[in-house]
Amino acid sequence: xxxxxxRMKKLETNYLFPEIxxxxxxxxxxxxxxxxxxxxxxxxxxxxPPYITQALTDGASRLGTRAGYTGYGxxxxxxxxxxxxTEQFYPNRxxxxxxxxxxxxKCDLGRLQALFGSDxxxxxxxxxxxxYVDGSxxxxxxxxxxxxSNPENNFFPDLEKIPRTDLIYFCxxxxxxxxxxxKNQLEKLIAFxxxxxxxxxxxxxxxxxxxxxxxxxxxxxxEGAREVAIELGSFSKMAGFTGVRLGWSVVPDELTYDDGxxxxxxxxxxxxxxxxxxxxIAQAGGCAVLEEEGLKEIAVLIEYYxxxxxxxxxxxxxxxxxxxxxxxxxxxxxxxxxxxxxxSFQDFLDKYHIITTPGLGFGVEGEHFLRLAAFSHRENILxxxxxxxxxx
Amino acid sequence: xxxxxxRMKKLETNYLFPEIxxxxxxxxxxxxxxxxxxxxxxxxxxxxPPYITQALTDGASRLGTRAGYTGYGxxxxxxxxxxxxTEQFYPNRxxxxxxxxxxxxKCDLGRLQALFGSDxxxxxxxxxxxxYVDGSxxxxxxxxxxxxSNPENNFFPDLEKIPRTDLIYFCxxxxxxxxxxxKNQLEKLIAFxxxxxxxxxxxxxxxxxxxxxxxxxxxxxxEGAREVAIELGSFSKMAGFTGVRLGWSVVPDELTYDDGxxxxxxxxxxxxxxxxxxxxIAQAGGCAVLEEEGLKEIAVLIEYYxxxxxxxxxxxxxxxxxxxxxxxxxxxxxxxxxxxxxxSFQDFLDKYHIITTPGLGFGVEGEHFLRLAAFSHRENILxxxxxxxxxx
Numbered sequence: 001x002x003x004x005x006x007r008m009k010k011l012e013t014n015y016l017f018p019e020i021x022x023x024x025x026x027x028x029x030x031x032x033x034x035x036x037x038x039x040x041x042x043x044x045x046x047x048x049p050p051y052i053t054q055a056l057t058d059g060a061s062r063l064g065t066r067a068g069y070t071g072y073g074x075x076x077x078x079x080x081x082x083x084x085x086t087e088q089f090y091p092n093r094x095x096x097x098x099x100x101x102x103x104x105x106k107c108d109l110g111r112l113q114a115l116f117g118s119d120x121x122x123x124x125x126x127x128x129x130x131x132y133v134d135g136s137x138x139x140x141x142x143x144x145x146x147x148x149s150n151p152e153n154n155f156f157p158d159l160e161k162i163p164r165t166d167l168i169y170f171c172x173x174x175x176x177x178x179x180x181x182x183k184n185q186l187e188k189l190i191a192f193x194x195x196x197x198x199x200x201x202x203x204x205x206x207x208x209x210x211x212x213x214x215x216x217x218x219x220x221x222x223e224g225a226r227e228v229a230i231e232l233g234s235f236s237k238m239a240g241f242t243g244v245r246l247g248w249s250v251v252p253d254e255l256t257y258d259d260g261x262x263x264x265x266x267x268x269x270x271x272x273x274x275x276x277x278x279x280x281i282a283q284a285g286g287c288a289v290l291e292e293e294g295l296k297e298i299a300v301l302i303e304y305y306x307x308x309x310x311x312x313x314x315x316x317x318x319x320x321x322x323x324x325x326x327x328x329x330x331x332x333x334x335x336x337x338x339x340x341x342x343x344s345f346q347d348f349l350d351k352y353h354i355i356t357t358p359g360l361g362f363g364v365e366g367e368h369f370l371r372l373a374a375f376s377h378r379e380n381i382l383x384x385x386x387x388x389x390x391x392x
Numbered sequence: 393x394x395x396x397x398x399r400m401k402k403l404e405t406n407y408l409f410p411e412i413x414x415x416x417x418x419x420x421x422x423x424x425x426x427x428x429x430x431x432x433x434x435x436x437x438x439x440x441p442p443y444i445t446q447a448l449t450d451g452a453s454r455l456g457t458r459a460g461y462t463g464y465g466x467x468x469x470x471x472x473x474x475x476x477x478t479e480q481f482y483p484n485r486x487x488x489x490x491x492x493x494x495x496x497x498k499c500d501l502g503r504l505q506a507l508f509g510s511d512x513x514x515x516x517x518x519x520x521x522x523x524y525v526d527g528s529x530x531x532x533x534x535x536x537x538x539x540x541s542n543p544e545n546n547f548f549p550d551l552e553k554i555p556r557t558d559l560i561y562f563c564x565x566x567x568x569x570x571x572x573x574x575k576n577q578l579e580k581l582i583a584f585x586x587x588x589x590x591x592x593x594x595x596x597x598x599x600x601x602x603x604x605x606x607x608x609x610x611x612x613x614x615e616g617a618r619e620v621a622i623e624l625g626s627f628s629k630m631a632g633f634t635g636v637r638l639g640w641s642v643v644p645d646e647l648t649y650d651d652g653x654x655x656x657x658x659x660x661x662x663x664x665x666x667x668x669x670x671x672x673i674a675q676a677g678g679c680a681v682l683e684e685e686g687l688k689e690i691a692v693l694i695e696y697y698x699x700x701x702x703x704x705x706x707x708x709x710x711x712x713x714x715x716x717x718x719x720x721x722x723x724x725x726x727x728x729x730x731x732x733x734x735x736s737f738q739d740f741l742d743k744y745h746i747i748t749t750p751g752l753g754f755g756v757e758g759e760h761f762l763r764l765a766a767f768s769h770r771e772n773i774l775x776x777x778x779x780x781x782x783x784x
Contacts, residue, residue, distance in 0.1 A: 001589045001591065001647075001648055001649055001650045002508065002512060002558040002559065002589070002590070002591050002649055002650065003511075003558075003649060003650055003651075004649035004650070004651055004653050004658070005507065005508055005509035005511075005658070006509075007509055008507070008509075008658045008661065008662075011661055011665070041464070043463040043464045044463045045461070045463065046458075046461070047455060047456050047457055047458050047460075047461040048455045048456050048461070049456070050456055052456075053452065053453065053455060053456030054456075056452035056453075056455065056673065057449045057452040057453050059452070060445065060448035060449040060451070060452050060673065060677075061445065061448075061449050063439060063440045063445060063448065063632070063635070063636065064439050064440050064441070064442060064444075064445030064446075065439055066438075066439050068439075069437070069438070069439040069440070069632070070635050071435035071436045071437065071632070071634035071635050072433070072435045072634045072635060073635055103495055103637075103668070103671070104668050106665075106666065106667065106668045107666065107667055107668060109666065110503070110506070110665070110666025110667065111502070111666075113666075114502070114506060114530055114531060115397065115400070115530075116394065116397055117397035117398075117399055117400075117532060118510065118532065119395075119397075120394060131665060131666070134665045135665055135666050138506055138507075138662060138665060138666060139506060139531075140509060140510065140532075166394040166395075167394070197393045197394070198394070199393065199394050240455070240461070240463070242463035242464045243455070243462050243463050243464060243465055243669070243671070243672035244455065244671055244672060244673060245495075245668065245669070245670070245671045245672075255393075256393055257393055257394055257395060257396035258393045258394065258395055258396070259395075259396055261396050266396070266397070266400045269400065269403055270400075270530060273403070273498075273502070273523060273526045273527055273530060274498065274499065274501065274502025274503075274505070274523070274527050274530060275498065275499055275502065276495070276496050276498045276499060276637065277635070277637070278637070278671075279495070279635070279636055279637045279670075279671040279673065279674050280635035280636060280637075281448065281452060281636060281671065281673050281674070282671050282673070285452075
């Protein structure tokens, strides 16, 4: 038979969520009546707000009429959606034909990695969203540089210690640390990329959780970004679209290979060849998200999750935990010095019946941390903080 | 800047649909009042039937309620959908955990090619759906064997002349030729794959157009297929889901690499790493397609397009064209001996104001052919055949 792709073998060590599940089931077999609270996986739980839901149902409904039926759309996305994303997030900075609609950031990452091929070198933050690395491994990338990001460097890599790579993955607000990069940090990152002729893949899937007006919500707010950065956006955490599947990428015209060929053209070609556009129903919903009524609705939704994060954060601070994130991001990053992250995970499970994510799952720099996601229903968050308080 | 991936350069020669568009616009500038009929791109035009549309709207609607809201689903698909696909298409042949839900065949092909990596050799029919080759090129595959399939060999390759490859792409009913493989042909294909230790990637996106009860609708109807074949299925042409985006792949347990490792396990891992599941709304619709009421509706829909094909075919036969396909497939493959396919394309455009697809776009074996798709509204088909008849 065919030889197994050696790249696939490199992936086998990822056992984070299966291991969490094993431990959860083991716990439940010992404690069959326990009511577990999940602050683990970063998945939304609140319903999609009414105006947006209506647009989704209308989008579906139209397909049942001869006048409203549409088949294949452009692989690069509905022009109206590309336009409204541009107006909403990148006014005067990005042109609508530099925006490509997708079925979500994870899928976009897979295709971007196909675009750049196996010979590129990449840099990722450590800790980091595992897909940057795993997706690159699937595509045969072997040259991977890790950029430690921890409380000691304000979760921003010491760039003078980082070797040059072709691509730099950077996520802000960060999953898992909840750190949102400052203007100054992004200026440094762009200067670094320019010096090294690197392309930044800027994952802004949580950008709408930034409340601090001084923090940039898009890398294109920084001068020079158009020449070095691809940005990824997502409707998942912004509008509860994790299951609906909708996201986008931005590839500015100025971004070229060393021979001057625009990356945007190849990206369009990749979209047309191994992708066939996001669902037309999801895209109809996406347009509504960015209309006036939809924007009001998602502001409430995001505020809800941020309030969850605030409740968790303030209680845990009060209780003496060492906490990061959870202010301009839906994730809290909690340090347990001297204790392995699996140990802390097991503690939270056994003592408080709370599922978290062990930091080690995001890289060695996460070894003494837990990630807590704030996407639960409010009553679960309130119950969680109640459990965390010592019994008086 | 980053060096351009040399694989992307190999793709530049594909200019089929852009060239068709150029010629169309040129024609319209010369004939601004012409009413063009498209028998070109294979895209559905009839609305989604009511029971299925209702399931799509219900699927969207539920997301607006707290009880009905769902976020991330399994990357491998909704268990209910995997089950109903198994029962409907592969009873007693395939297990539901061997079925993986996707956002369509084109996207599945992209991920399959990532799974197998760049070092594999592949064989494709000629003519063929261009994505098998273009998608492989993106993933760095350079060893490509073409298997001529033409009227002289009943559109089935002379396997004794074909060298061994790791993968064999085979599409039946075929796009573009409309040929549906017989049981005997598939037995030969499977024996060939077994002898050569090859994996067949069997694209059955048009399987529901097979009306002849003697023709297999799935490769798993043939003994031994579980050990050598992956099958791809699609809701696109079956239920008008080209824009909704829903398909599936089947990877049987017996399919292993040379070291005995099951390909299914790696496929699950690829799904989890660079894909995040098909839209939950699309999946709700997919379940309804395969329920009793939905099956009745799609039978009518498919019959409609097959009747279109029959009208085109019978008229053109009567007029003396040399026609293939269009019986168990929505495509007609028309030979114009001694005339280039672009020449025939231009003839149809200029004389009849009909857009077709030049066969050369599917490979050199298509040079003397046009592909005609039967997915138009009936009135367009009737108008098309009227135009084809000589004025008396």
